[in-house]
Amino acid sequence: MSYACIGIAYPVFALLDQHTDGSIPSYKNGKVIQEAREVNVSKTYSDNPLYGDDVIQDDENGLTALAYDFESTGLTDEDRVLILGETANANTVTGGYWEGDNVTPWGGFGFIRRMRHGDGTKKYEAWIAVKIKFQETTQQTRTKEGNQISWGTPRLNGTAAALDVDGSGVNKFRLHETFSSMQAAKDWINNILNIATVTT
Numbered sequence: 001m002s003y004a005c006i007g008i009a010y011p012v013f014a015l016l017d018q019h020t021d022g023s024i025p026s027y028k029n030g031k032v033i034q035e036a037r038e039v040n041v042s043k044t045y046s047d048n049p050l051y052g053d054d055v056i057q058d059d060e061n062g063l064t065a066l067a068y069d070f071e072s073t074g075l076t077d078e079d080r081v082l083i084l085g086e087t088a089n090a091n092t093v094t095g096g097y098w099e100g101d102n103v104t105p106w107g108g109f110g111f112i113r114r115m116r117h118g119d120g121t122k123k124y125e126a127w128i129a130v131k132i133k134f135q136e137t138t139q140q141t142r143t144k145e146g147n148q149i150s151w152g153t154p155r156l157n158g159t160a161a162a163l164d165v166d167g168s169g170v171n172k173f174r175l176h177e178t179f180s181s182m183q184a185a186k187d188w189i190n191n192i193l194n195i196a197t198v199t200t
Contacts, residue, residue, distance in 0.1 A: 003123075007114035010186055011036040011072055013083045014193040016106040016131060022167035025130055027108050030193040033072050033079050036111055037153055040069040066173050068109070068132065068158030075136075075154050083107070083134050083156070104133045109158065110189040112182065124185040127176045128192055132160040 014030025044065035050058040077097055080086045085104045089096045110128040117123070134156040142150045162171035175192070179185040189195065 001118035003115060003117055005113050006116045008036045008039060008111060009114065009182070010110070010112045010189065011039070011070065012110045012189055012193055012195055013134075014108050014195065015082065016108065019131075019163060021164040024165050024192075025108070025163060027192075027194045030108070030195040031079070031082055032195070033083060034075065035073040036071075037073060038069070038071040039111055042067040042069075063162075063173060066129065066132075066160035068129070068134070068156075068160065070109075070134065070156045070158060071153055072156075073153055084136060104135055106131055106133050106161070108132070108193045109134075110193055112185045112189070114182075115178070124179045124182050125176055126179065126185040126188050127174060128189060129158070129160045129174050130165065130172065131163050132158045134158040 011033045012030050013033055014027035017026045017028045019025035043063060044067075045061050046064050048060040049056045050060075075083075077086075080097065081088070083104075084099075085102055086097045086099055087102070089098055108128055108130055109132045110126060113125040113127065115123040115125055135158075136154060137157050138155065141152060144150065160173050162173045165172050177185075177188055179188065
């Protein structure tokens with residue numbers, strides 16, 4: 001029976017607060033980043049085979065990197081401060097926000113995949129990258145042509161890092177869990193990424 005992804009929802013980001021090796025990280029107050037349109041995750045594996053007698057005897061092929069391509073329905077000024085590290089202009093006469101040469105902040109990023117079994121049953125997969133930072137590498141703005149709006153939605157590129165979360169000697173990139181309801185998946189993400197229900 002099939003089990004396919006049919007949608008995406010609830011993109012959230014929370015600044016990394018602190019992490020001690022062997023434990024789950026803690027996060028500052030997180031925020032829902034508008035609505036999700038698309039999340040693409042690219043995985044890199046070490047793929048380092050050991051040959052003996054002309055054949056592969058062993059292969060160290062662990063996950064070494066995760067890259068995110070995230071598109072949402074928009075980014076407010078507050079979103080940009082949180083996820084991209086932009087800063088408010090100290091000059092209160094002119095106001096505004098600065099893009100600068102500061103590094104973007106580490107945080108936790110979560111979203112929910114809507115899944116469907118072949119019999120019509122729906123499930124909700126909640127995914128969290130425990131340490132990731134994003135950049136806005138391109139920004140496109142187009143004119144309106146007649147009655148047609150060219151929807152301008154931002155895309156962010158993220159790089160995840162692995163953490164020692166349990167002292168097992170195996171560093172972890174992402175945590176995920178499957179639920180029978182959207183609300184249960186949201187509650188799970190909210191608890192880990194410190195999302196107040198008023199922001200959802």
